[in-house]
Amino acid sequence: MKQTGLMKGAALGALLAAGAAIAPVAAQDSVYFANNAYRTGPFSGSGIPIGDGMRDYIAMINERDGGVNGVKVIYEECETGYDTKKSIECYEQAKSKNTIVYSPWSTGATLAAIPRAHIDKIPILSMAYGLSASAEGSTFPWVFIPPFTYWDGASVMVKHMANELGGMDKLKGKKLGLIHLDAPFGKEPIPVLENLAKKYGFELKLYPVAAADMQNQGSLWLSIRRDRPDYLYNQGWGAMNPTAVKEAIKNGFPINKLVGVWWAGGDDDARAGGAEAKGYKSLNFNAAGTNFPVIQDIIKHVVDKGKSLAPKEKVGENLYNRGVYNSMLVVEAIRNAQKLTGKKVVNAEDMRRGLEGLNITEARLKEIGMEGFGTPSTISCSDHSGHSKMYVAEWDGTKWTKGSDWIEPLKDEVRPLIEAAAKDYAEKNAGWPKRTESCEKSS
Amino acid sequence: MSEVATRPAPNLLSNGWIKTGLILIGVVLAAIVGAQLDSSGTLHKVLIDPFQQMVSAPDLLVQTVWEGLVSGVLYALIALGFVLIFKASGVFNFAQGIMVVFAALTLVGLHEKGVPAFLAVILTLGVMFLLALTIERVVLRPLVNQPDIILFMATFGITYFLIGFGEAVFGGNPKQMITSELYLPKGAIDAKILGGFVSFQKIDIAAAIIASIMIAALAVFFQYTRIGRALRAVADSHKAALSVGISLNQIWVIVWFTAGIVALITGIMWGARSDVSFALEIVALKALPVLILGGFTSIPGAIVGGLIIGIGEKLGEFYWGPLIGGGIESWLAYFIALGFLLFRPQGLFGDKIIERI
Numbered sequence: 184m185k186q187t188g189l190m191k192g193a194a195l196g197a198l199l200a201a202g203a204a205i206a207p208v209a210a211q212d213s214v215y216f217a218n219n220a221y222r223t224g225p226f227s228g229s230g231i232p233i234g235d236g237m238r239d240y241i242a243m244i245n246e247r248d249g250g251v252n253g254v255k256v257i258y259e260e261c262e263t264g265y266d267t268k269k270s271i272e273c274y275e276q277a278k279s280k281n282t283i284v285y286s287p288w289s290t291g292a293t294l295a296a297i298p299r300a301h302i303d304k305i306p307i308l309s310m311a312y313g314l315s316a317s318a319e320g321s322t323f324p325w326v327f328i329p330p331f332t333y334w335d336g337a338s339v340m341v342k343h344m345a346n347e348l349g350g351m352d353k354l355k356g357k358k359l360g361l362i363h364l365d366a367p368f369g370k371e372p373i374p375v376l377e378n379l380a381k382k383y384g385f386e387l388k389l390y391p392v393a394a395a396d397m398q399n400q401g402s403l404w405l406s407i408r409r410d411r412p413d414y415l416y417n418q419g420w421g422a423m424n425p426t427a428v429k430e431a432i433k434n435g436f437p438i439n440k441l442v443g444v445w446w447a448g449g450d451d452d453a454r455a456g457g458a459e460a461k462g463y464k465s466l467n468f469n470a471a472g473t474n475f476p477v478i479q480d481i482i483k484h485v486v487d488k489g490k491s492l493a494p495k496e497k498v499g500e501n502l503y504n505r506g507v508y509n510s511m512l513v514v515e516a517i518r519n520a521q522k523l524t525g526k527k528v529v530n531a532e533d534m535r536r537g538l539e540g541l542n543i544t545e546a547r548l549k550e551i552g553m554e555g556f557g558t559p560s561t562i563s564c565s566d567h568s569g570h571s572k573m574y575v576a577e578w579d580g581t582k583w584t585k586g587s588d589w590i591e592p593l594k595d596e597v598r599p600l601i602e603a604a605a606k607d608y609a610e611k612n613a614g615w616p617k618r619t620e621s622c623e624k625s626s
Numbered sequence: 627m628s629e630v631a632t633r634p635a636p637n638l639l640s641n642g643w644i645k646t647g648l649i650l651i652g653v654v655l656a657a658i659v660g661a662q663l664d665s666s667g668t669l670h671k672v673l674i675d676p677f678q679q680m681v682s683a684p685d686l687l688v689q690t691v692w693e694g695l696v697s698g699v700l701y702a703l704i705a706l707g708f709v710l711i712f713k714a715s716g717v718f719n720f721a722q723g724i725m726v727v728f729a730a731l732t733l734v735g736l737h738e739k740g741v742p743a744f745l746a747v748i749l750t751l752g753v754m755f756l757l758a759l760t761i762e763r764v765v766l767r768p769l770v771n772q773p774d775i776i777l778f779m780a781t782f783g784i785t786y787f788l789i790g791f792g793e794a795v796f797g798g799n800p801k802q803m804i805t806s807e808l809y810l811p812k813g814a815i816d817a818k819i820l821g822g823f824v825s826f827q828k829i830d831i832a833a834a835i836i837a838s839i840m841i842a843a844l845a846v847f848f849q850y851t852r853i854g855r856a857l858r859a860v861a862d863s864h865k866a867a868l869s870v871g872i873s874l875n876q877i878w879v880i881v882w883f884t885a886g887i888v889a890l891i892t893g894i895m896w897g898a899r900s901d902v903s904f905a906l907e908i909v910a911l912k913a914l915p916v917l918i919l920g921g922f923t924s925i926p927g928a929i930v931g932g933l934i935i936g937i938g939e940k941l942g943e944f945y946w947g948p949l950i951g952g953g954i955e956s957w958l959a960y961f962i963a964l965g966f967l968l969f970r971p972q973g974l975f976g977d978k979i980i981e982r983i
Contacts, residue, residue, distance in 0.1 A: 223789070225905035227798030365953050391953030395908050398900035401693040402943035402955055409686055409944075422800070422905035429899065433814070433827055451800050455901050 217277030224264035226421035235493035236506020246484040267291035290368035318568035319605030330560035330571035335592035337372035355384035360412035365391040397423040425455030453578040467576040471583040473499035476552030539623035564622035676945035685822025698936020704913040705928035707888040714881040721784040723910030730893025743807035754886030803897035915959035921973025
């Protein structure tokens with residue numbers, strides 16, 4: 184007994200020593216990037232392709248270029264199961280490992296992390312999700328929400344409706360229904376839609392879906408049948424989306440008038456409806472498909488070498504490519520931080536500067552093999568989202584296609600609301616820190 | 627001091643005062659009701675408007691009741707899975723939800739591997755039988771005669787094991803239910819009635835029929851067969867049943883297997899309405915208010931409870947939901963159940979437990 188105990192102790196000691204020996208070497212030429220993932224649980228259908236896309240882009244950068252300017256990005260996932268409580272543990276873990284940026288991957292997790300990050304000085308990158316008000320950079324110096332917020336998305340939905348009807352003045356008397364998850368994420372677009380409804384004279388109907396009834400939307404769609412909205416905007420996630428597509432078909436709601444937020448644009452979401460789902464729409468800011476140099480590089484350096492978790496036929500799907508776009512933002516921010524600070528191995532505070540000066544132009548996208556792959560986005564000191572343009576994607580029965588031109592959000596409508604909401608947030612959270620970080624110019 | 631103490635207090639509650647008070651309250655209430663009963667008042671919206679809607683658009687009422695009926699039958703089926711195990715082992719089977727997911731994933735997973743649909747169903751039943759056997763051997767047998775709460779906690783263990791095992795085998799990707807391969811009908815029958823139209827989904831009709839047959843078969847099996855009698859004996863007392871030679875182990879395997887069959891059918895029906903993923907686990911929670919309402923030990927209770935909850939929540943959501951912003955059905959079900967509990971604490975058909983001290 185005693186002997187085995189001793190041996191165990193010795194083995195443990197050896198392991199610790201080995202760990203200590205490796206750690207400093209690793210720290211010299213690498214940065215650590217923690218990503219929350221949810222490959223399990225009710226929302227795994229959306230979480231898996233996103234996680235795969237994020238992981239594969241970083242792996243490709245490490246394989247093809249040997250990292251960002253020679254600095255490897257150590258990518259690690261923390262499994263949350265889309266559970267906010269677990270996300271806080273993941274945040275603490277990411278912090279203790281000196282992550283250069285925190286990637287919460289749920290609006291609940293973002294809300295929980297925002298106050299912590301401002302004390303710990305860790306930048307949060309919540310790409311097109313999270314707290315819309317955090318686009319106000321002077322109040323939230325540590326939160327970044329490119330390329331746009333849910334509020335921008337809601338305004339584009341209204342614009343899309345107007346485009347189809349033939350002008351903003353044609354909105355009067357129309358009815359827009361919002362199907363939304365009854366959670367912080369789902370409720371995000373309500374204030375903007377209410378505002379726009381008042382301004383343009385259309386009626387807004389709300390159809391909340393409790394998380395427990397995601398797959399049980401029968402009565403909701405009966406209400407839709409009664410109310411006869413002209414358009415439906417679906418702020419849904421996970422199993423709620425394929426159910427909504429199926430119910431729309433079942434209830435005879437014209438599928439081309441059902442528009443999902445960009446998170447309701449999974450291939451699996453649309454596929455659930457079968458052939459009749461043709462014409463289903465979703466807002467989008469990235470392209471689907473493999474016909475881009477960046478995706479070809481991922482296939483060559485990662486997928487074909489058996490280093491991806493994704494089956495090859497899923498590479499290039501809509502949510503996979505969105506994961507790629509998210510990792511691209513991280514890599515570009517690292518590059519920018521290196522340029523601004525002159526350091527090779529950047530830390531979280533450098534990364535904040537890198538994100539704030541991020542300027543993804545069309546030209547830059549072309550350089551990194553992403554021409555036409557995603558929306559260009561420019562972040563500034565006060566504007567942490569960019570309010571970038573997006574388009575309406577259309578499901579053609581087998582894949583997502585570009586169903587409209589790029590549409591600019593109604594920035595003039597959204598921006599004042601964001602500023603008011605940011606002010607409100609700072610007031611409600613007494614002692615909210617005043618911004619002391621100096622401004623970074625876009626580069 | 628003494629003067630205050632001895633002076634009789636004016637009797638505010640004397641008859642005259644009560645009468646005046648009541649009349650006053652009555653007048654005020656009547657005024658409020660009168661004011662509210664015009665077409666914009668709250669009371670009008672709660673008490674009159676929904677019924678006017680029902681009369682003016684009877685097709686929607688029929689549609690709502692039909693949706694409720696279908697959900698109700700499916701709820702009843704899920705609840706039945708709980709009731710069977712509760713009767714046999716006195717345990718609320720927390721793992722019922724994940725068994726639904728596990729059965730559905732096995733079916734779809736086998737079919738993806740190239741197994742023909744109906745063979746996949748049979749193989750899945752085999753897997754569910756193996757699962758029942760394993761649970762009995764590994765989990766239940768060592769816990770005979772332990773307090774119920776221990777068995778209850780053991781079902782938590784089964785849940786987490788099945789979640790992990792299922793994810794390891796099938797992955798977390800959502801899959802499509804193989805409805806057409808199982809010859810489940812598609813499309814809808816649109817009936818023109820009452821000046822509108824009511825659409826009956828064929829899959830819903832099939833679900834209602836299959837679930838009803840399933841429920842009837844189970845009810846007959848457990849009411850009129852030897853095994854059913856044995857099950858009821860076990861439900862009364864493990865020790866007494868053992869003493870008259872009933873094999874507890876056999877009964878447990880049978881009920882867990884039956885719960886597995888129920889889980890498979892539930893999985894197919896709900897999977898067809900959405901997709902097959904771990905989110906289906908949540909569906910099993912819909913059985914909780916049904917169980918509260920119908921009683922944990924009664925098969926007719928599960929059926930009637932399922933129908934009441936199903937129809938009640940759909941009518942509530944459709945006609946009264948918009949008044950408070952919608953999305954009420956998830957808690958309305960509990961509300962309905964609680965309403966019944968006020969009058970029958972043991973549930974509609976539950977056993978009245980008399981404990982003498």
